[in-house]
Amino acid sequence: xxxxxxxxxxxxxxxxVFFSFRMVADKKGDILFQSENIQxxxxxxxxxxxxxRNQAIQNxxxxxxxxxxxxxxxxNDEFSKKVYERYLEMTxxxxxxxxxxxxxxxxxxxxxxxxELNAGTTKFAELVATxxxxxxxxxxxxxxxxxxxxxxxxxxxxxxxxxxxLNWCANADALKERxxxxxxxxxxxxxxxxxxxxxxxxxxxxxxxxKLSDAELEVKARENVxxxxxNYFKRLKKINEHDRFAYFMNSVCHIVDPHTDFFPPKDxxxxxxxxxxxxxxxxAQLQSDGDHCKIKQVIVGTPAWKDGxxxxxxxxxxxxxxxxxxxxxxxxDIEDIVQIIRGKEGTEVRLTVKHLDGSMELISLRRGKxxxxxxxxxxxxxxxxxSTIGYIMLPEFYADFGDINGRRCAVDMARxxxxxxxxxVQGIIVDLRGNGGGSLSDVVDIGGLFVDKGPMVQVKSKDxxxxxLATRTAKALYDGPLVIMVNQGxxxxxxxxxxxxxxxxxxxxxxxxxxxxxxxQKVFPLEDFFRGNPESLASNSSTPAPAGMGSIKLTLQKFxxxxxxxxxxxxVTPDIVMPDMYxxxxxxxxxxxxxxxxxQIAKADYKPIKDQxxxxxxxxxxxxxxxxxxxxxxxxxxxxRLKKQSDDNRYSLNExxxxxxxxxxxxxxxxxxxxxxxxxxxxxxxxxxxxxxVEKDTTTLAKNAEWLKLIKKDPYIAEASNVINDWxxxxxxxxxxxxxxxxxxx
Numbered sequence: 001x002x003x004x005x006x007x008x009x010x011x012x013x014x015x016x017v018f019f020s021f022r023m024v025a026d027k028k029g030d031i032l033f034q035s036e037n038i039q040x041x042x043x044x045x046x047x048x049x050x051x052x053r054n055q056a057i058q059n060x061x062x063x064x065x066x067x068x069x070x071x072x073x074x075x076n077d078e079f080s081k082k083v084y085e086r087y088l089e090m091t092x093x094x095x096x097x098x099x100x101x102x103x104x105x106x107x108x109x110x111x112x113x114x115x116e117l118n119a120g121t122t123k124f125a126e127l128v129a130t131x132x133x134x135x136x137x138x139x140x141x142x143x144x145x146x147x148x149x150x151x152x153x154x155x156x157x158x159x160x161x162x163x164x165x166l167n168w169c170a171n172a173d174a175l176k177e178r179x180x181x182x183x184x185x186x187x188x189x190x191x192x193x194x195x196x197x198x199x200x201x202x203x204x205x206x207x208x209x210x211k212l213s214d215a216e217l218e219v220k221a222r223e224n225v226x227x228x229x230x231n232y233f234k235r236l237k238k239i240n241e242h243d244r245f246a247y248f249m250n251s252v253c254h255i256v257d258p259h260t261d262f263f264p265p266k267d268x269x270x271x272x273x274x275x276x277x278x279x280x281x282x283x284a285q286l287q288s289d290g291d292h293c294k295i296k297q298v299i300v301g302t303p304a305w306k307d308g309x310x311x312x313x314x315x316x317x318x319x320x321x322x323x324x325x326x327x328x329x330x331x332x333d334i335e336d337i338v339q340i341i342r343g344k345e346g347t348e349v350r351l352t353v354k355h356l357d358g359s360m361e362l363i364s365l366r367r368g369k370x371x372x373x374x375x376x377x378x379x380x381x382x383x384x385x386x387s388t389i390g391y392i393m394l395p396e397f398y399a400d401f402g403d404i405n406g407r408r409c410a411v412d413m414a415r416x417x418x419x420x421x422x423x424x425v426q427g428i429i430v431d432l433r434g435n436g437g438g439s440l441s442d443v444v445d446i447g448g449l450f451v452d453k454g455p456m457v458q459v460k461s462k463d464x465x466x467x468x469l470a471t472r473t474a475k476a477l478y479d480g481p482l483v484i485m486v487n488q489g490x491x492x493x494x495x496x497x498x499x500x501x502x503x504x505x506x507x508x509x510x511x512x513x514x515x516x517x518x519x520x521q522k523v524f525p526l527e528d529f530f531r532g533n534p535e536s537l538a539s540n541s542s543t544p545a546p547a548g549m550g551s552i553k554l555t556l557q558k559f560x561x562x563x564x565x566x567x568x569x570x571x572v573t574p575d576i577v578m579p580d581m582y583x584x585x586x587x588x589x590x591x592x593x594x595x596x597x598x599x600q601i602a603k604a605d606y607k608p609i610k611d612q613x614x615x616x617x618x619x620x621x622x623x624x625x626x627x628x629x630x631x632x633x634x635x636x637x638x639x640x641r642l643k644k645q646s647d648d649n650r651y652s653l654n655e656x657x658x659x660x661x662x663x664x665x666x667x668x669x670x671x672x673x674x675x676x677x678x679x680x681x682x683x684x685x686x687x688x689x690x691x692x693x694v695e696k697d698t699t700t701l702a703k704n705a706e707w708l709k710l711i712k713k714d715p716y717i718a719e720a721s722n723v724i725n726d727w728x729x730x731x732x733x734x735x736x737x738x739x740x741x742x743x744x745x746x
Contacts (some may be wrong), residue, residue, distance in 0.1 A: 011191040053537040054122045054245050057262075057549050060115055060526050061249060065256055070462050070519065070555050073256055075114040082594070084110045084124075087251040091128055091244070093163040094291055096182065097135040099175060100168040117252065122245070129244035138172075140233050142179040147226045149183050151218060153655035159185045162649040183225060184653050185585055185601070186328075191221035192659060193360065215642065228318070228328025235332050240543040246550075258592040261553040266335070281342040282349060282365045284310055291331045292317075295433065297489070299375075299395075303368045306706045309353065309365060312489065313433075313582070316562035318352035326352055343367050356581065356642050358665030377412040379690070380711055381423055383683035384721040387728055390420035390428040391398050391684070391717065396437025397446075397493040409438065410445035417449060417478050419689045427724035430497075433511060437492030440469070440559075447500050448473040450482060450507070455604040456494045458560040459520075466560060468604045481613075481727040482507035483720045486572060487580060488587050491515035495567040497561065502572065503563045505608045508618055508727075509572060510720055512580035516589035518568030519596055520557035528549055558596065564603035568596055575615065576622045576723065578716060579636040584643035620725050622719060631675045632714045636666055681712040682721065 066072050073079055088106070092098045109116075109124040116124060160166055169175040194217045198593045201207040213221065242264065249262040284295050295314045304310045318326035319340050329337050341349055344367065351363045375395045382389040395411065400406020420428060440457070447456040448471025460466040484498045484507045495514045501507035525550040527534060534549045536648020560566050569590050589595045626632050652658050686694050686704065694704045710715055 011024050015676060040554070041403065043620050051120075051493065051537060052122070053122050053534070053549075056127070056530060056532070056534065056537050057245070057526065058117065058122060058252075059120045060251065060530050060549065061253070061262060061552055064524070064526075064529055064552055064554060065253070065260065068556065069260065070557055071257075075117055077111040077114065079255060080109075080111050080113040080115075081112045081665045082255045083085065083251050086255060087125070089163070090247045090251055091132050092135075093380060094161075094166055094182075095163050095166045096175075096178060097132060097139050098168060099135070099172070102131055102135070103168050104708060122248075124240070125245055125248035128248075129241050132244070135234050137231070139175070139179065142176050143183055143229045143233075144226075145277065146176075146180050146183045147187075147222050147229070150215075151187050151222070153184075153188055153653065153658070154189070155654060156657075156731050157181065157653045158650050159182075160650050160652060161185075165649070181653065183229075185651060186225045186228075186330075187218070187221045188653055188655065188658055190224050191218055192655070192662065194221055198321075203699040214464060221688065224325070225328070227325070228330065231327055231329075232331045235336055238336075239333065242306040250327075254592075255490060255594050257519065257555050257594055257596050258589070259517070259519055259553065260555050262550060262551040263523070263553065265548040267550070280345045280367045280369055281338075282310075282351075282367060284341075284368045286316070286334055286337060286341075288334050289315075293329055293332065293334065293337050299370060299437070301375075301703065301707075302370050303365045306703065307363065308710065310351070310353065310365075311362060313356050313587075315354040315738035316351050317354055317360075320350040320352075322348045322350070326350065345369060351374050355665075355669070356664065357638060358645060359667055359669045360662070376407065377409055377416050378707075379420055379687055380418045380708065381420075381425070381687055382711075382717070382721050383427075384718075385725050387721075387725050388423065389721050390417075390423070390425035391431065391711065391721075392416050392420075394435060396435050397440075397442050399439035399442050407473070410440055410442040410449075413446050414449055414477060414527050416571050421686050422689070423687055425480075426728055427483070428478060429720045429724065430507075431485045431717070432494040432498060433485050433487040433716075434489040434516075435491075436489065437494060439516075440493065440496075443493040444469045444471060445473075447471055447497060449477040450479075451476050451504050451609070452709075454504070454606050455562050456500045458564075458601065458604055459557055460560065460601065461557050466601050468562075473598045481724050481731070483723055484509045485716060485720055486511040486514045486574060488512050488515055488582050490572075490735055491517040491588075494563075495572050498572045499561040499563075499567060502575065503561055503608065504606065504614070505612055508576060508615060508723055509574045510576040510622075510707045510723065511574050511578050511716065512583065513573055513577070514588075516567060516569045516571035516595075518558050518560070518566045519555045520591075521553050521555050521560065523551050523553045526552060534580055555596070560601050562604040562606050565600045566598050569598040576619050576626075576719075578626060578719065579632045579639065581639050581642060583636070585646055617730065618723055618726050622723050625722060627685055627717065629719075631672075631679060634668070634672055634675060641668065658718070676713055678715065679715065680718075682714070682718050683710040684708050 041233040048188040074699070084106075088098075088103070096138070106124070106128060109127075113124055116122065120206065166178075169178055183214060188392045190198070194216075196211075196216070198207065198212065202211065246262060246264040253260045253262050281302075283299040284304045285299065287294050287296040295310055295312050295316070297312060298305050298310055316337070318328050320326040321340070327340070327342075333625050341351075343349065347367050349365055351365070353361050353363055355361060377392055377394045379393075380391045382391050392413065394409060397409050399408045401594070417428070440459075444456040451471070453471050455468040455470045457469050458466040459469060464559060482501065484501050486494060486498050486509060490511075491514065495516075495518070497512065498509050502509050507619050530549060558566060558568060571588065653660065685708065693702055
């Protein structure tokens with residue numbers, strides 16, 4: 001076997017480079033950062049040893065985690081139990097395939113996975129992979145037999161959709177009964193849709209064929225479900241032993257922490273494609289949640305964003321190409337879903353979506369280029385009560401590290417502020433909602449646009465002293481009233497900027513509590529740590545092994561606020577907390593028990609701004625307006641109902657009761673639409689400097705009109721402008737001193 005020189009994990013001193021890795025599973029401000037060198041022992045295969053590919057991957061990953069991870073966990077029985085539970089959850093979340101007898105057999109490994117990881121054996125992972133393949137083949141016969149029978153929807157049986165609340169089936173008969181309920185639920189859902197579609201067509205006098213009876217609609221519904229299940233099992237059987245082993249290794253990585261991932265070669269390829277942004281699609285990042293495909297993020301400026309109906313946490317249930325029959329994508333691999341949603345520019349894709357409130361909607365979109373331009377900072381002018389207010393939307397902290405002349409968000413933000421100053425704005429709103437992070441050096445520089453020279457963040461490597469990263473400019477570019485908007489999608493670099501402005505008492509932070517990601521990752525090819533030729537390793541299966549060993553995204557650092565506290569888990573608590581649809585749901589870093597802990601270090605050498613306006617007055621005035629705002633009250637009610645739904649995933653299989661559940665969800669959605677329609681809109685327009693670019697063609701005109709439309713009807717932006725107005729009134733009364741006094745170090 002050819003030996004290659006060991007490549008140690010050498011993290012070069014690269015102050016402030018802070019990548020946002022765009023993987024569907026995690027797009028929360030990953031960072032390439034400043035750090036000391038970390039030595040990771042390579043895994044060498046002794047000559048003559050019949051080491052399998054899986055063993056080599058496992059051993060290499062464990063070595064890298066042990067020597068390079070910021071806070072590696074001890075391999076013990078507790079760790080083993082967590083991996084055991086996570087792997088079974090990833091393998092069969094809905095408990096639809098494995099039997100209790102399988103679990104009893106697997107239980108022998110529950111406390112010995114740590115021993116396998118230490119010894120370099122992979123028996124448990126391969127046993128589960130082999131068994132689930134067998135059970136999938138058996139279950140394929142169940143649904144085909146069940147869907148040959150007619151369903152009646154008058155009984156009072158129910159189905160539980162939360163796999164965590166289900167027990168493993170005792171035997172094959174119990175498992176078949178579970179499949180019967182599942183097929184009945186899917187058929188009832190489709191049957192209800194077909195009845196509603198037919199009713200609307202009759203009312204609109206657009207029904208092309210004869211009216212179908214309930215019995216005929218039930219048959220059609222079962223046919224639709226059969227087609228979707230055929231596709232579902234076709235894709236299940238595409239999952240091979242290599243894929244299953246990747247699930248196992250990610251079960252191990254995610255117990256270490258949620259942001260350490262193993263990317264098998266095909267996932268790394270997809271990762272690189274996402275980074276390039278060179279594809280045509282709808283502009284939504286997807287993630288797998290058990291058997292479901294959820295919207296992770298709607299990318300600004302893309303077809304889905306312009307349309308406005310697709311929301312974060314929505315579940316895509318079906319996909320149709322133009323006028324073709326929709327295909328149920330339940331249980332599909334994310335890669336396959338991405339492939340059928342992407343396509344040629346201008347072609348139509350129709351998504352059947354289940355919103356968080358439980359309502360269903362058919363969303364038709366035309367595919368378009370997912371442009372990187374949509375990620376750049378952009379500004380608008382707001383008019384409120386005679387005041388002129390600047391609004392800057394920053395979707396991410398971008399930086400083109402491959403081009404010295406490439407765009408950087410700090411440079412663009414400075415340009416936007418200069419343009420706003422020429423428009424004589426009296427205050428500025430910076431919108432970081434949904435901004436998952438980006439370049440660390442740029443967020444530090446952006447902080448320097450608003451405060452005089454001083455530290456913005458502290459960064460700490462494993463077993464090292466924290467370092468302060470300070471702004472490079474002596475004086476702030478803008479020192480007027482400032483509001484920072486955040487929500488639960490604001491992470492990493494967004495949290496750094498919001499926290500620094502809060503600690504300096506420079507700005508009012510508004511919105512929902514942020515994501516809470518205070519950790520740092522970087523992606524490394526596993527081959528860099530493997531001494532040997534991966535292509536010569538023995539295969540674990542008859543399935544051809546993919547080229548390469550894959551990559552690991554490794555957590556290497558934590559960052560801290562200048563006041564010494566971590567953003568990890570807790571995020572940034574806004575000065576003005578606003579109702580949010582996700583208020584009662586565990587979204588963000590805190591939802592995962594394996595996240596790194598919150599802690600704090602000594603505060604940095606900084607001085608809060610003195611003689612600022614009375615922030616307490618601003619907060620109290622805003623809270624009164626929010627409490628009296630009908631739209632915010634409805635958002636709060638919706639948040640409570642969403643929490644109730646997330647806690648109770650039982651659905652009736654009785655048609656009348658099932659429809660009543662759906663109608664309840666639709667009623668609240670209609671009320672929100674009415675309030676939005678009748679709400680007073682913000683006066684929003686373009687900057688004079690931007691008009692030539694905006695008006696250069698019909699495409700940019702339409703794009704700009706959609707963007708301004710969203711701003712005008714956004715109640716959060718409206719309230720942020722009200723806070724700026726209050727700030728200006730306090731200034732007029734003479735309660736504002738020098739904004740940037742005393743920020744420099746002594």
